[in-house]
Amino acid sequence: MDSSLIVQYGPALLRGFGVTILCWAAGCAIGLVLGFALMLLRQLPIRPLQALIRAYIEIIRGTPFLIQLFLLYSGGPSIGLRLEATTAGILGLGLYGSAYFAEIFRAGYQSVPKGQVEAALSLGMSYGAILRRVIVPGMLVSTLPAIVNMMAILTKETVVLSIITVPELMYEMQTMAAETFATFETILGMALFYWLLVEVVSRLGRRLEARVTRFLSHSSNARA
Amino acid sequence: MKFSVILDALPYLLGAAVTTVWVSLLGVLLGQVIGVLVCVARQSGNRAADIAGGVYVSFFRGVPLLIQLLLIYYMLPLIGIDVPPLVAAVGALSLASGAYVSEIYRGSLNAVPHGQSEAALALGFPTATIWTRILLPQAFRISVPALVNELILLLKASSLISVVGVAELTRTSQTISASNYRPLEIYLAAGCIYLAINGALALFGTLLERRLQEG
Numbered sequence: 001m002d003s004s005l006i007v008q009y010g011p012a013l014l015r016g017f018g019v020t021i022l023c024w025a026a027g028c029a030i031g032l033v034l035g036f037a038l039m040l041l042r043q044l045p046i047r048p049l050q051a052l053i054r055a056y057i058e059i060i061r062g063t064p065f066l067i068q069l070f071l072l073y074s075g076g077p078s079i080g081l082r083l084e085a086t087t088a089g090i091l092g093l094g095l096y097g098s099a100y101f102a103e104i105f106r107a108g109y110q111s112v113p114k115g116q117v118e119a120a121l122s123l124g125m126s127y128g129a130i131l132r133r134v135i136v137p138g139m140l141v142s143t144l145p146a147i148v149n150m151m152a153i154l155t156k157e158t159v160v161l162s163i164i165t166v167p168e169l170m171y172e173m174q175t176m177a178a179e180t181f182a183t184f185e186t187i188l189g190m191a192l193f194y195w196l197l198v199e200v201v202s203r204l205g206r207r208l209e210a211r212v213t214r215f216l217s218h219s220s221n222a223r224a
Numbered sequence: 225m226k227f228s229v230i231l232d233a234l235p236y237l238l239g240a241a242v243t244t245v246w247v248s249l250l251g252v253l254l255g256q257v258i259g260v261l262v263c264v265a266r267q268s269g270n271r272a273a274d275i276a277g278g279v280y281v282s283f284f285r286g287v288p289l290l291i292q293l294l295l296i297y298y299m300l301p302l303i304g305i306d307v308p309p310l311v312a313a314v315g316a317l318s319l320a321s322g323a324y325v326s327e328i329y330r331g332s333l334n335a336v337p338h339g340q341s342e343a344a345l346a347l348g349f350p351t352a353t354i355w356t357r358i359l360l361p362q363a364f365r366i367s368v369p370a371l372v373n374e375l376i377l378l379l380k381a382s383s384l385i386s387v388v389g390v391a392e393l394t395r396t397s398q399t400i401s402a403s404n405y406r407p408l409e410i411y412l413a414a415g416c417i418y419l420a421i422n423g424a425l426a427l428f429g430t431l432l433e434r435r436l437q438e439g
Contacts (some may be wrong), residue, residue, distance in 0.1 A: 062376075063415045064383035064424040066394055071415065074401065075408035078225075156288040163290075163387065170290070184298045191287045191295055198286040 009176045016172030017088065020158050023168055028151055029159070031097025038098060039105035040131075041191035053102070060099035062067045065160055068092055073164045081141050089161040089168075099156055104146045141213055148205030156194070169193075229406045230413045237410075240396035241417045247310070247392060248379040251317030252325075255378070258318060259325025264355060266326070268331065277326070284323035290384050292316050297388050313385035321378050328370040332363035346405075365436050372429030378421050383418075392415060 042053045060068070072081075072095075073088040083091065112135050120130045162170035170190065177186040266277035284292065293316040300307055336359055344354045386395035397414040401407035 028311075059415070059419060064380040064394065064418060066299040066383040066386070067411055067415050067418060070394075070397070071411040075411050078406070078408035110351075157288045159288040160384070163328040170288075184295075184302055187291060187294050187298060191283075191291045194288055194291060195283060195307065199282075 001066045005180060005182070007133075007175075010174075012172045012176070013169065016167060016169035019166065020168040020170075021205050023086065023090050023093060023161055023166065024155055024158050027093025027097055028154055030090070030094025031101050031150075032147075033092060034098035035101025036105055038102040039109060042102070042106065043109070057099045057102055058081065060096060061103075065092070066163060068096060069160065069164050076204050079197055087167040089158075089164060093157060093161070094156060096157065097150065100150050100153075101147070103141050104150065105139065107146070108143035109135065111142045112138040144205075145211050148202065151205065152198055152201045155157070155198055159194070195200055198214075226406065226409060229404060233400045233404070233410055233413065235395055235419060236400060237393065237413055239420065240391060240393045243390070244379065244392040244394075244418075245421060247314055247317065247385065248375065248382045250314050251321050251378050251382070252375045254314070254318035255321025255325050256371075257376075258322025259329055260324060262326035262419065263329040263333070266330065281323045281326055283382070285327075285425050289316070289320050289381050292320055293384060293388060309385075309388040310390050311321070313382075313388055313390045317378060317382060317385070321374060324374055324377075325371070328367045328374065329363050331370075332366040333359060335366050336362045344404055344430065358429045368433055368436055372425060372432070376425050379421060379425070380418065417434060 016141070038053050038056070042050055069088065069092045072092050073083065073085065076083055076088070105129075116134050116138065117130060120134045125133070158168060159170040161168055162174060163169065173186055173190045177183040234236050244408075252289065262277045262280060265273040268274075281436070287295075288351040293313065295317045296319070297309065300312055340358055340362075341354050382392060383394040385392060386398065391399075393414055397410050401410040
């Protein structure tokens with residue numbers, strides 16, 4: 001590969017990487033917030049609402065991400081929902097993530113010992129306080145590995161956004177490949193780059209896990 | 225929303241769904257073979273085989289499927305193998321699936337009590353027999369839920385092979401909606417078909433699990 005290509009396409013690739021990170025971060029944020037909200041709403045004793053949320057989760061998890069993106073981006077305008085590619089991409093990533101995060105949070109919510117909630121209730125804590133000080137910290141510890149894993153999966157899903165012409169890294173790379181005819185080299189480079197990226201995200205996640213669960217090993221050491 | 229559009233397109237969509245299903249099934253079956261081989265290679269005690277298997281698993285789990293697909297699609301002609309897109313697509317799905325399947329089997333093998341292979345060894349079973357008669361059958365039974373899950377994941381992932389022009393469900397939806405300008409209805413229909421297939425697979429998985437638990 002010619003080194004002048006790096007000078008020529010470097011800025012575009014960097015910009016693409018920026019868009020990739022933006023889509024990933026925004027998608028994760030939307031997914032986490034919406035997923036948490038869905039999990040909480042599902043706890044309410046309203047049957048139709050529970051069924052609706054369950055259907056939402058099953059539909060998102062049962063259909064390909066690409067089809068969801070096409071529906072949002074190409075199907076949206078038919079019902080007056082006109083989104084720019086990047087906006088549609090971020091929203092799509094967020095909605096897709098939210099279903100998986102909602103299930104992760106639900107498992108986490110159920111893993112918090114009932115006795116802790118009852119103890120907090122008997123101490124007169126409000127539901128908001130219980131959620132904030134008992135349930136969420138407990139959930140965070142048990143769900144963090146799954147959340148990190150899902151965030152790593154979403155890193156990989158960002159490349160699918162290139163299909164609906166979001167100008168992220170994969171899209172810029174394909175433009176470069178088409179213009180330079182160095183298709184194979186470019187894709188190989190991209191494969192190695194994403195391999196590294198996913199590895200970095202997973203490693204950072206494991207570090208975070210170690211930090212968050214640090215107190216667990218401390219307390220078990222203290223008991224031993 | 226015009227439902228007549230969906231009715232008109234339905235025969236084509238269902239035909240394409242058949243392609244989606246058999247491409248995914250083929251991917252999972254070949255993935256099984258690759259996965260078992262990689263898993264056995266990594267457990268064999270040969271250091272080189274273990275490292276090679278580890279790199280394979282890490283690469284195919286770490287690199288987005290879309291990139292793997294394009295890599296294989298563009299690599300094969302470079303090394304002088306000219307194959308139709310469908311073959312490249314099945315190859316990519318199998319290789320990706322193999323990496324996940326080998327990890328599923330690795331987990332299941334750990335669940336088979338170690339004493340069993342030791343007992344077989346003490347009775348003079350050859351290594352190959354220990355694998356084929358004792359370890360793999362039990363590992364398979366333990367992995368059934370994870371394998372069904374893998375099939376569902378692969379079925380969804382197969383939508384990406386539309387990119388290299390394989391006329392499966394997603395590609396066909398794209399083609400139809402480009403000609404009738406009704407993307408909403410067509411993609412909704414495609415989504416429903418995916419959902420139905422996955423629902424059927426999940427149900428089949430539950431039945432199979434129950435069956436295996438009884439047996």
